[in-house]
Amino acid sequence: LPPAAVIASTTFWAAEVSIAPEDVEAYLNLSQAQRELRRYSEAADSAHQALLIAPNDRRALMQLARAKISEGQAFYAIAPLEQARSMDARDWEAVSLLGVALDQIHRRDEARQAWAEALALSPDNPSVLTNMALAMAADGQTADAEALLRRAVALPGSTSQMRLNLALMIGLQG
Numbered sequence: 001l002p003p004a005a006v007i008a009s010t011t012f013w014a015a016e017v018s019i020a021p022e023d024v025e026a027y028l029n030l031s032q033a034q035r036e037l038r039r040y041s042e043a044a045d046s047a048h049q050a051l052l053i054a055p056n057d058r059r060a061l062m063q064l065a066r067a068k069i070s071e072g073q074a075f076y077a078i079a080p081l082e083q084a085r086s087m088d089a090r091d092w093e094a095v096s097l098l099g100v101a102l103d104q105i106h107r108r109d110e111a112r113q114a115w116a117e118a119l120a121l122s123p124d125n126p127s128v129l130t131n132m133a134l135a136m137a138a139d140g141q142t143a144d145a146e147a148l149l150r151r152a153v154a155l156p157g158s159t160s161q162m163r164l165n166l167a168l169m170i171g172l173q174g
Helices: 005-021 025-036 042-055 058-070 075-087 092-104 107-119 126-138 142-153 160-172
Strands: none
Touching: 025 042, 025 058, 042 058, 058 092, 058 142, 058 160, 075 092, 092 107, 092 126, 107 126, 126 142, 126 160, 142 160
């Protein structure tokens, strides 16, 4: 979304929260909009508010985890992600995001295990492959990262951001 649309969305959902402070959906949408504005601490606070209302809401757990990872506080994303994962054994997204959190706190072997599990749950998932590739690139394995990104962008569901990541990876290698 263009910045003006994100600002308008944030303003709208903040107003909705003030009108209906028990509305989990409003908090989730506010959290998403705040994250898009890179207001990660506020996004985490909004997700936490949703969890106070609905402690077992998987979407709120995921929003909190995303905000914490974006904020650079991935350690605090692990417990919500493990809780979300325990709610649905087939939840590849929580497992993949857990891999991101683990990688961010330098628990690389556990991150790779999480991504392997996510791929077992959702084979050839472009998001999981991209997360794996970016971690490999950060470890200096640019050729392997490029191969995974090429695989990811060739799959249905790949995004323009994934293609940009591939272009960056190719550029890094000369």
